[in-house]
Amino acid sequence: MNWQPTASIQALKARACLYQQLRAFFHGRGVLEVETPALSQAGNTDPNIASFSVNTPQGLRYLHTSPEYPMKRLLAAGSGDIYQICKVWRQDESGRRHNPEFTMLEYYRVGFSYQQLMQEVSELLQLAIPHLKLAPRILTYRQAFLEILAIDPHQASVEQLAACAQQQNIDVQGELSQQAWLDLLFTHCIEASFPTDRLTFIYHYPATQAALARVRLEDGYWVAERFEVYLGPLELGNGYQEQTNAEQLERVLVADAELQAQDIPVDTRFIAAVQAGMPFSAGIALGLDRILLSRLQATRLPSVLSFAWEIA
Amino acid sequence: MPSYSTSEFRSGLKLMIDGDPYTIVENEFVKPGKGQAFNRVRVKNLKTGRTVEKTWKSGDSVEAADVVDREMEYLYKEGDDYYFMATDGSFEQVAAPATSMEDAVKWLRGNEVCVVTLWNEVPLTVTPPNFVELKIVETDPGLKGDTASGGTKPAILETGAVVKVPLYMNQDEVLRIDTRTGEYISRVK
Numbered sequence: 001m002n003w004q005p006t007a008s009i010q011a012l013k014a015r016a017c018l019y020q021q022l023r024a025f026f027h028g029r030g031v032l033e034v035e036t037p038a039l040s041q042a043g044n045t046d047p048n049i050a051s052f053s054v055n056t057p058q059g060l061r062y063l064h065t066s067p068e069y070p071m072k073r074l075l076a077a078g079s080g081d082i083y084q085i086c087k088v089w090r091q092d093e094s095g096r097r098h099n100p101e102f103t104m105l106e107y108y109r110v111g112f113s114y115q116q117l118m119q120e121v122s123e124l125l126q127l128a129i130p131h132l133k134l135a136p137r138i139l140t141y142r143q144a145f146l147e148i149l150a151i152d153p154h155q156a157s158v159e160q161l162a163a164c165a166q167q168q169n170i171d172v173q174g175e176l177s178q179q180a181w182l183d184l185l186f187t188h189c190i191e192a193s194f195p196t197d198r199l200t201f202i203y204h205y206p207a208t209q210a211a212l213a214r215v216r217l218e219d220g221y222w223v224a225e226r227f228e229v230y231l232g233p234l235e236l237g238n239g240y241q242e243q244t245n246a247e248q249l250e251r252v253l254v255a256d257a258e259l260q261a262q263d264i265p266v267d268t269r270f271i272a273a274v275q276a277g278m279p280f281s282a283g284i285a286l287g288l289d290r291i292l293l294s295r296l297q298a299t300r301l302p303s304v305l306s307f308a309w310e311i312a
Numbered sequence: 313m314p315s316y317s318t319s320e321f322r323s324g325l326k327l328m329i330d331g332d333p334y335t336i337v338e339n340e341f342v343k344p345g346k347g348q349a350f351n352r353v354r355v356k357n358l359k360t361g362r363t364v365e366k367t368w369k370s371g372d373s374v375e376a377a378d379v380v381d382r383e384m385e386y387l388y389k390e391g392d393d394y395y396f397m398a399t400d401g402s403f404e405q406v407a408a409p410a411t412s413m414e415d416a417v418k419w420l421r422g423n424e425v426c427v428v429t430l431w432n433e434v435p436l437t438v439t440p441p442n443f444v445e446l447k448i449v450e451t452d453p454g455l456k457g458d459t460a461s462g463g464t465k466p467a468i469l470e471t472g473a474v475v476k477v478p479l480y481m482n483q484d485e486v487l488r489i490d491t492r493t494g495e496y497i498s499r500v501k
Contacts, residue, residue, distance in 0.1 A: 048348060173372070183350075187344050188342075191344075235345055
């Protein structure tokens with residue numbers, strides 16, 4: 001019987017050390033550690049994320065895919081800057097860089113712009129991954145597409161994107177939407193081009209990818225005030241200038257819920273909290289298992305998980 | 313024919329793609345921060361042996377290929393066909409065409425238990441046992457006492473295969489061969 005952990009004892013120690021450093025980092029900056037429920041009545045309506053559900057005597061509950069909604073309820077209640085280190089769950093996300101159960105560091109800075117948050121995240125990751133070279137690369141989604149594939153993601157048609165994918169020898173089975181073609185080119189070509197010795201920040205995603213971030217008009221195109229941070233092709237985190245307009249948020253969540261196969265109820269308590277007044281803030285969710293993987297310069301996620309999904 | 317969702321993808325799973333049977337060599341799940349997830353999959357065409365990369369949207373389904381691996385004993389050759397019999401007691405026989413044999417031919421004398429990969433019950437490929445024992449029928453005379461120089465010479469085996477053997481080996485000696493590498497492993501006393 002295979003009972004042995006997938007992580008070495010050294011990796012377990014490195015995780016404990018990383019958490020200590022993170023907690024000291026936030027303590028030093030006056031960011032409060034909080035906990036929020038993992039099982040809730042409403043769930044993530046993002047059609048590209050599948051939640052696990054649990055039958056309880058009080059009805060169906062969902063395991064959170066990130067602690068975003070309740071943490072924003074805390075912000076609206078006047079918590080000020082907060083962070084949380086917790087387990088989150090996503091169905092069907094399993095592979096070399098994915099485990100359906102993983103550890104997230106999510107934090108919010110009141111009064112921060114997303115540019116300020118990018119700066120702070122860069123400092124945080126420098127601490128967590130000591131071998132990183134200084135000076136991250138920072139470029140927009142559009143710049144990344146123009147630089148690597150010579151194609152403008154805000155203008156390219158489905159046909160042009162399909163032709164670009166074919167040029168890159170990507171053989172796709174099935175039909176893709178315009179955004180799915182962009183996602184394909186991004187995962188297959190653009191992420192693969194990121195340097196492995198320093199961070200890459202990508203920002204200003206197409207407005208259709210805004211999720212719960214604010215949008216702005218940039219060079220005639222609506223873009224999301226959203227960024228992702230990568231080390232090489234490994235995505236480490238996803239940050240927002242938080243949308244604080246309750247009507248806008250409700251529109252996004254309801255539209256998502258209609259596309260979502262799981263029929264998960266929209267979190268109306270979250271919307272009510274934003275209506276009551278969520279402060280101007282920037283927030284980010286970071287994947288701690290991947291950060292630990294990078295810190296140890298390892299490649300397989302199971303090597304930093306005490307027990308990977310298959311033997312959990 | 314049943315189908316598999318991408319979440320069931322794993323190495324060795326057999327799929328039908330554009331009318332040909334394939335086996336999954338490697339499956340990688342990729343996902344941008346937000347948006348569509350994909351399965352980047354290295355698949356091997358079981359008819360041509362070629363390996364290519366294909367991408368599916370995660371959540372899509374792909375038709376399963378009716379491909380099964382069966383343990384079967386090699387009986388004899390007749391014309392261009394090689395006859396095999398199931399070892400499960402059913403005594404079922406199949407004729408594998410020369411095209412499905414590839415390198416396996418080099419190692420088979422008769423009575424070896426092979427893995428016959430059947431597609432819609434027709435032999436697609438034949439994989440010989442990992443190790444076979446075969447007699448040398450022709451090689452230069454052995455250099456007596458030379459067990460340390462590490463040199464090699466070619467030897468022709470009873471099946472016609474040619475392998476490199478140590479200089480001290482002689483005709484009529486029996487060798488153990490790793491069919492995956494085609495290399496000599498040891499002398500069989």
